[in-house]
Amino acid sequence: MADVSLDEFLAEIEGLRAEASAALDAATDEVAMEAARIEFLGARSGRLKAIQKMLGSLAAADKPAAGKHFNDAKAAITALLAAVQERLAGGTATTIESIDVTLPGEPVRFGHLHPITQTIRRVQEIMARLGFESVTGPEVEDQWHNFEALAIGTEHPARDPLDNFYLAVARGADPLLLRSQTSTVQIRVMEKRKPPLRIVSLGRVYRPDTADATHYPMFHQVEGLLVEQGTTMAHLKSVLRFFASSFLGGDVKVRFRPSFFPFTEPSVEVDMEWGGRWIEMGGAGMVDPAVLEAVGYDPDAVTGFAFGLGVERIAARKYGVADIRDFYRNDVRFLQQF
Ligand code: FA5
Numbered sequence: 231m232a233d234v235s236l237d238e239f240l241a242e243i244e245g246l247r248a249e250a251s252a253a254l255d256a257a258t259d260e261v262a263m264e265a266a267r268i269e270f271l272g273a274r275s276g277r278l279k280a281i282q283k284m285l286g287s288l289a290a291a292d293k294p295a296a297g298k299h300f301n302d303a304k305a306a307i308t309a310l311l312a313a314v315q316e317r318l319a320g321g322t323a324t325t326i327e328s329i330d331v332t333l334p335g336e337p338v339r340f341g342h343l344h345p346i347t348q349t350i351r352r353v354q355e356i357m358a359r360l361g362f363e364s365v366t367g368p369e370v371e372d373q374w375h376n377f378e379a380l381a382i383g384t385e386h387p388a389r390d391p392l393d394n395f396y397l398a399v400a401r402g403a404d405p406l407l408l409r410s411q412t413s414t415v416q417i418r419v420m421e422k423r424k425p426p427l428r429i430v431s432l433g434r435v436y437r438p439d440t441a442d443a444t445h446y447p448m449f450h451q452v453e454g455l456l457v458e459q460g461t462t463m464a465h466l467k468s469v470l471r472f473f474a475s476s477f478l479g480g481d482v483k484v485r486f487r488p489s490f491f492p493f494t495e496p497s498v499e500v501d502m503e504w505g506g507r508w509i510e511m512g513g514a515g516m517v518d519p520a521v522l523e524a525v526g527y528d529p530d531a532v533t534g535f536a537f538g539l540g541v542e543r544i545a546a547r548k549y550g551v552a553d554i555r556d557f558y559r560n561d562v563r564f565l566q567q568f
Pocket residue numbers: 410411412413437439444445446447448449450451491494510511512513514515536537538539540541542543
């Protein structure tokens with residue numbers, strides 16, 4: 231027969247734990263703390279020791295549970311003692327270090343995508359709604375893709391070394407270059423795929439232009455290409471108008487001015503009117519039959535249109551930026567506005 235029931239034992243333990251906690255909390259100096267330690271944790275006559283002896287008087291079945299509670303209580307009182315020791319060692323410092331919840335918090339600063347990256351993604355989204363798939367091409371190009379396949383012959387001034395970044399690396403006899411336009415991607419896609427085609431390509435291009443408010447030696451273009459049966463200039467204008475209205479918001483007028491590009495016929499300059507001002511955004515036209523032939527398409531079976539716009543120019547227009555060089559000055563005060 232057990233002399234002590236489990237309930238009695240547990241009540242004993244809880245009582246001791248509460249008393250120890252109160253005594254240690256109240257200890258304001260080393261002497262009081264040491265007295266509490268001896269009273270509760272003392273190895274010979276501590277009160278915990280006394281309770282431990284009671285364990286022997288419990289029924290065998292209750293011993294594991296009782297033992298566990300005993301160990302928990304001992305660990306808790308020991309931890310409390312360590313905390314009091316730390317509190318007393320730290321002196322008054324601990325009270326002063328407590329947190330002043332009335333102070334304003336430190337604001338967390340979030341970054342965001344560069345306005346040109348945001349513009350690129352937005353353009354891709356808008357064009358996707360018209361079924362234009364986003365594709366990319368290399369920035370280091372050969373002369374076939376940058377010029378020849380686009381009907382820009384050897385004598386054309388656009389190939390002038392002063393107007394291009396030619397590299398000291400050649401493929402065959404022709405030096406490679408940093409592409410001067412994204413029209414290269416038109417060729418790369420048409421060489422690999424059969425019509426119908428709707429693609430859009432946004433990426434960096436390079437020209438040794440002197441930097442000013444509307445020019446930068448590295449800039450981005452958005453190239454669009456659609457090749458399908460029965461395509462006309464009217465489709466081109468509708469797509470550009472939809473694009474401009476979606477991108478800039480509101481009703482944007484699109485104007486074509488006659489122009490010349492070796493790879494489109496007819497060719498036009500694309501101006502957009504928004505907020506009362508006309509701005510040149512890029513070039514466009516119907517894909518020249520010579521280009522369709524160069525990539526193995528039948529110009530009698532399909533027609534297509536292509537356009538190329540300056541991304542910095544359309545971004546500047548949208549955000550009211552007067553000088554595109556601001557996009558590349560890395561001034562956080564400027565960039566965080568977007
Ligand atoms: C072209 O590059 C043609 N590939 C566009 C094209 C595509 C025509 C498809 C027909 C069919 P252009 O050289 O005009 O065209 O350049 C197009 C646009 O790029 C310009 O209107 C302008 O918005 C932008 N651009 C040109 N040079 C710079 C520069 N240095 N810095 C910033 N933007 C520029």
